[in-house]
Amino acid sequence: MTKIPFVDLKAQYGSLRVEMNTAVLNVLETAYFVGGPVLERFEQEFAAFVGAKYCIGVANGTDAITLAARAAGLKRGDEVLVPANSFFATAEAISNAGATPVFVDVDPVTFHLDVELAAKSITDRTKAIVPVHLYGRAVEMRPFKALAEQHNLIIIEDCAQAHGALSHGQTVGSSGRLTCFSFYPGKNLGAYGDGGAVTTSDPELVKRLRILREHGSPVKYQHNVVGWNSRLDALQAAVLSVKLPHLHQWNAARRDHARRLAVALEGSPIIPPAIPKGDEHVFHLFVVRCSQRDELKHYLEEKGIQTGIHYPVPLHLTEAYQALGAPGRGSMPVTETLAGEILSLPMYAELSDEQIAYLISSVHEFIHTHKPAEAIAISTTAA
Numbered sequence: 131m132t133k134i135p136f137v138d139l140k141a142q143y144g145s146l147r148v149e150m151n152t153a154v155l156n157v158l159e160t161a162y163f164v165g166g167p168v169l170e171r172f173e174q175e176f177a178a179f180v181g182a183k184y185c186i187g188v189a190n191g192t193d194a195i196t197l198a199a200r201a202a203g204l205k206r207g208d209e210v211l212v213p214a215n216s217f218f219a220t221a222e223a224i225s226n227a228g229a230t231p232v233f234v235d236v237d238p239v240t241f242h243l244d245v246e247l248a249a250k251s252i253t254d255r256t257k258a259i260v261p262v263h264l265y266g267r268a269v270e271m272r273p274f275k276a277l278a279e280q281h282n283l284i285i286i287e288d289c290a291q292a293h294g295a296l297s298h299g300q301t302v303g304s305s306g307r308l309t310c311f312s313f314y315p316g317k318n319l320g321a322y323g324d325g326g327a328v329t330t331s332d333p334e335l336v337k338r339l340r341i342l343r344e345h346g347s348p349v350k351y352q353h354n355v356v357g358w359n360s361r362l363d364a365l366q367a368a369v370l371s372v373k374l375p376h377l378h379q380w381n382a383a384r385r386d387h388a389r390r391l392a393v394a395l396e397g398s399p400i401i402p403p404a405i406p407k408g409d410e411h412v413f414h415l416f417v418v419r420c421s422q423r424d425e426l427k428h429y430l431e432e433k434g435i436q437t438g439i440h441y442p443v444p445l446h447l448t449e450a451y452q453a454l455g456a457p458g459r460g461s462m463p464v465t466e467t468l469a470g471e472i473l474s475l476p477m478y479a480e481l482s483d484e485q486i487a488y489l490i491s492s493v494h495e496f497i498h499t500h501k502p503a504e505a506i507a508i509s510t511t512a513a
């Protein structure tokens with residue numbers, strides 16, 4: 131029997147039921163399903179939340195990155211630096227915009243794109259870079275900004291996992307550049323279906339994004355470019371407007387749970403994630419490293435605790451990118467080592483004290499019965 135699901139969307143709905151039902155019924159009554167006031171309201175609320183001038187709602191987080199890349203003018207032959215450790219969509223969206231993702235290994239502590247390796251991967255075709263605020267931890271953007279200025283690169287931030295994370299006191303997404311969000315149901319801010327958004331403070335980019343999401347059309351039946359059909363529908367916008375005011379509190383609860391779990395694992399062979407100061411991490415995922423990862427996963431499953439692996443196959447080693455000529459095994463040693471060791475434990479605001487205590491005691495039991503070795507020290511030199 132499942133004692134701790136990996137995510138528990140029913141528990142969150144239970145805490146919002148009355149408000150949520152009213153908001154959804156209101157959309158059904160007004161029958162304004164695509165575009166309209168409910169979407170515009172959410173776009174304004176989310177822009178204000180992240181501290182950007184504009185938010186453009188789109189159909190999902192993948193489209194958010196594709197449309198951002200198109201709006202930034204990326205085209206065939208352009209190279210875009212992306213981390214090898216991310217969800218497939220980070221690279222896929224760049225490919226679908228016509229450009230070529232170039233994979234870069236990640237930092238062994240933050241698991242973020244390694245800025246020094248990124249610098250070494252720049253060629254005269256490199257036009258953009260995609261830092262991913264992975265697992266909910268805000269990327270330290272200053273070195274990326276410096277690199278982008280030096281080489282005239284566009285920065286497209288993938289913030290699919292880090293709604294509300296702060297970097298130097300600023301909410302991720304407030305940079306004024308192109309920041310892309312996913313509202314997939316399990317995200318820290320999740321819709322009841324697919325959804326996504328781009329935030330920016332550049333009015334020229336906003337104009338292009340609005341046209342691109344609407345079949346390249348600024349006015350009905352006038353199509354200036356070949357665009358997309360990628361809109362955030364009113365039902366999802368209504369759901370997100372109900373949830374947004376709770377996001378800070380949910381993120382704070384995730385942080386509390388993460389600190390508790392990290393303290394319980396201190397000094398053990400199961401390495402908890404590094405916890406940065408303040409509100410830089412919103413713990414979309416709580417990812418530990420274990421030399422016997424598969425055994426740990428199986429053990430926890432037997433105890434009714436669901437876990438995940440984010441991500442089991444490094445992006446450059448996926449069949450899709452191998453077929454497109456990505457470098458082979460041994461080229462990204464940090465990502466490749468992590469892929470065999472990382473395990474995401476359940477993490478969401480609604481985890482109860484009892485569930486956390488059960489999770490901790492189950493992991494401790496595993497350590498005592500299996501005595502895993504310390505997770506392998508990661509070498510950052512390519513084989």
Ligand SMILES: Cc1ncc(COP(=O)(O)O)c(C=O)c1O
Pocket residue numbers: 190191192193216217219220262288290291311312313314324325326
């Ligand atoms: C890092 C990252 N980028 C992009 C995406 C794509 O978002 P969506 O599933 O909404 O298309 C996701 C979603 O899982 C993600 O985790």
